[in-house]
Amino acid sequence: MAKQLYWEDVKESDEITPLPKIATTRMLVKWAGASGDFNPLHYDGTFAATQGVGKPIVHGALKRQWLIQLMTDWMGKEGILKKFSCRYRAMDHPRAMKTMFEETDGETWWCKGKVTKKHAEGDVHYVDCDIWLENGKGEVTTPGSATVILPSKG
Amino acid sequence: MLPEAVTKFIGASSGTTVFEVEKGAIKKFADAVDDPNPLYWDAEYARNSRYGSLITPPGFFGWPVHLAKGQTFLRSAKQEGTESEKKGELTTELAKAGYPRNLDGGIEYEFFAPVRAGDILCGSSRIKDIIEKKGTTGTLIFVITETTYTNQNGVLVAQVRATAIFR
Numbered sequence: 001m002a003k004q005l006y007w008e009d010v011k012e013s014d015e016i017t018p019l020p021k022i023a024t025t026r027m028l029v030k031w032a033g034a035s036g037d038f039n040p041l042h043y044d045g046t047f048a049a050t051q052g053v054g055k056p057i058v059h060g061a062l063k064r065q066w067l068i069q070l071m072t073d074w075m076g077k078e079g080i081l082k083k084f085s086c087r088y089r090a091m092d093h094p095r096a097m098k099t100m101f102e103e104t105d106g107e108t109w110w111c112k113g114k115v116t117k118k119h120a121e122g123d124v125h126y127v128d129c130d131i132w133l134e135n136g137k138g139e140v141t142t143p144g145s146a147t148v149i150l151p152s153k154g
Numbered sequence: 155m156l157p158e159a160v161t162k163f164i165g166a167s168s169g170t171t172v173f174e175v176e177k178g179a180i181k182k183f184a185d186a187v188d189d190p191n192p193l194y195w196d197a198e199y200a201r202n203s204r205y206g207s208l209i210t211p212p213g214f215f216g217w218p219v220h221l222a223k224g225q226t227f228l229r230s231a232k233q234e235g236t237e238s239e240k241k242g243e244l245t246t247e248l249a250k251a252g253y254p255r256n257l258d259g260g261i262e263y264e265f266f267a268p269v270r271a272g273d274i275l276c277g278s279s280r281i282k283d284i285i286e287k288k289g290t291t292g293t294l295i296f297v298i299t300e301t302t303y304t305n306q307n308g309v310l311v312a313q314v315r316a317t318a319i320f321r
Contacts (some may be wrong), residue, residue: 027186034179034186051255060258061213065187068213072191077203080265081212087260087317144260 004076007118007125007150016113016129019070023058023094024103031062053091060088063142067131070111075148082126086144092135107136113146125152156286156295157251163244168279168299177271180210187211208271213263215275215303215312244281244297248320253295259317266310274306282315295320 028042037059040047048056064086071081095106113131120126126147133142184194192199193209200208245256269275279301287294297318303311 021188027188030182030186034182053257060260062187064261065189065211065213068211069187069189069191072189072211077193083262083264084212085260085262088258 004078005074005150007120007127007152010115010118010127010150012115012118014115016070016074016115016131019066019073019111021066021109021111022103022106023062023092023109024097025056025094026097026101026103028056028059028062028094031059035059035061037061055093058092058094060142063088063092063133064144066109066111067133067142067144067146070113070131071129071146071148074113075150078151080149081146082149083147084144085146086131086133086142088142090135090139090141092133092141109136110134116145120152123152125150156284157247159247160244160251160295161284163247163281164284166281168281170276170278172274172276175210175215175269175271175273175275177208180208180214180271183214184211205268205270210269210271212265215269215277244284245320248295248297253293253320256318256320259296259319261317262315264313266312267305269305269311275303275311276305277301277303292321 025043032038032042039059041051041053042048042056042059045055048054064084067086068081068084071084072079075081092109095103098104111131111133113129115127116130117128118126119128127150129146129148131144131146132140135141180194184191189211191211193203193205194200194211195208197208200206248254248256279299282298282300283296285296285298287296297320299316299318301314301316303314305311
């Protein structure tokens with residue numbers, strides 16, 4: 001893991017280290033099992049077609065969890081995620097599999113973010129951020145925001 | 155206008171779920187996200203951290219993980235259970251009112267305490283609001299559910315506000 005980030009290291013409009021992700025049909029089945037969300041919208045193409053979404057879509061909650069990882073990676077093990085929110089504005093479709101473990105070529109998603117504000121209450125040091133998920137075309141499908149507490153050098 | 159059969163759910167409690175945070179479930183969750191953070195995987199690393207134990211990723215306990223017995227938020231009213239019984243009935247009523255399909259609209263969390271492997275969490279949900287919005291593709295119904303989680307020591311762990319969109 002990267003070295004610990006301190007509140008003093010951060011300034012407004014700083015970029016959060018981007019995190020790439022690739023959604024595959026295999027990953028969505030794993031997520032269904034791990035999260036307990038067995039909605040066939042995410043793995044059954046025939047069902048998805050009847051629901052007006054065309055083909056299976058990436059779980060919103062998985063995109064949420066990617067964006068949470070963006071923040072937990074960035075804040076380091078001494079950081080605390082205090083607030084998090086995101087909206088599933090547009091749908092994403094996973095890459096199909098080419099072999100059991102290897103996906104076909106296709107889009108890569110990027111979790112990104114920017115520091116919007118630094119503030120402190122007593123000795124608790126907060127950083128507010130805008131965060132978002134971009135699809136392969138660079139469109140934001142999942143915008144959100146997060147607040148982390150970072151350690152201070154005092 | 156939404157029928158009373160739907161709006162009567164505003165303010166309704168959708169029950170309480172109690173579940174244990176199992177180590178294996180944390181790893182499966184982190185694996186599905188492809189998140190290698192050692193706080194979820196490496197017991198010794200986690201023991202030496204500020205937490206003293208493996209923890210869950212933030213969001214682990216959120217909807218829909220807490221729905222025990224393989225339930226999802228789509229569960230029908232016929233299934234037995236507690237947590238989403240009201241939501242299941244609401245789903246049925248919304249389908250009758252002409253909104254049979256639903257999508258996850260978004261989520262808001264506020265975190266108050268870490269969740270460690272072995273914790274017993276208790277989640278209490280309430281349907282906070284049901285809002286009708288006219289969009290370009292027709293009317294959408296937003297169902298807002300708020301859930302409060304506490305741990306076995308009675309400590310508030312998180313508050314979650316989830317939006318489901320029915321159409």
